[in-house]
Amino acid sequence: MISLREVRDTDLPVFWDHLSDPAAQHMAAVTRGYHYDRSRFDTHWARIMADPDILMRTVLADDEVVGHVAMYGPPDEREVTYWIARAHWGRGIATAALTSLIGLVTTRPLYAHAVADNAGSIRVLRKCGFEITAHDKVFAEARATEIPEVLLTLA
Known part of the structure; x- marks a missing residue:
């Protein structure tokens, strides 16, 4: 059974394990400094958890912490x-x-970004009603190069 709950401080070490996985970083491609440095990770998450405009939830599968989902940004530019x-x-x-x-x-609308070769993430977003609305390029820190990206929109 999949469920969401508010993020707890005890979830953060688990999130660190998820975000610092090199294979997952490569697939996501667009990573930030906090994916590689625990101190920066802690600072980033303290900011997120203190921001009332960010809707952040822990993802549980059969009561095990398996990830997180979030919505952020200004009301007319909310991104997941x-x-x-x-x-x-x-x-x-x-x-x-x-x-x-x-x-x-x-x-609505809601927006999402995915690197163009992350078929799994694009499939997830499309199953949730998002449609590809634009193509761009983005610097992918995990791959140390610029790569194609898609913007998806849920109207």
């Missing part, structure tokens, strides 16, 4: 993001979690 531990990919968890998160708000 998620990260599921690699050991749990391909089981419908991201789709269920994102569907639940989207159901918590009526704000």
Whole structure:
């Protein structure tokens, strides 16, 4: 069973394990400094957890912390993001979690970004009603190069 709950401080070490996985970083491609440095991770998450405009939830699969989902940004530019531990990919968890998160708000449109070769993430977003609305290029720190990216919109 997949469920969401508010993030707890005890979730953060688990999130660190998920975000610092090199194979998952490569797939996500667009990483930030906090994916590689625990001190920066702690600072980043303290800011996120203190920001009332960020809707952040822990993803549970059978009561195990398996990732997180979030919605952030100004009301007319709200964006979704998620990260599921690699050991749990391909089981419908991201789709269920994102569907639940989207159901918590009526704000539309919502936006998401994915690197063009991350077929799994694009599939999750499309199952949740997002459509590809633009193509761009983005610098992918995890791959140390610029790569194609898609913008998806949920109207």
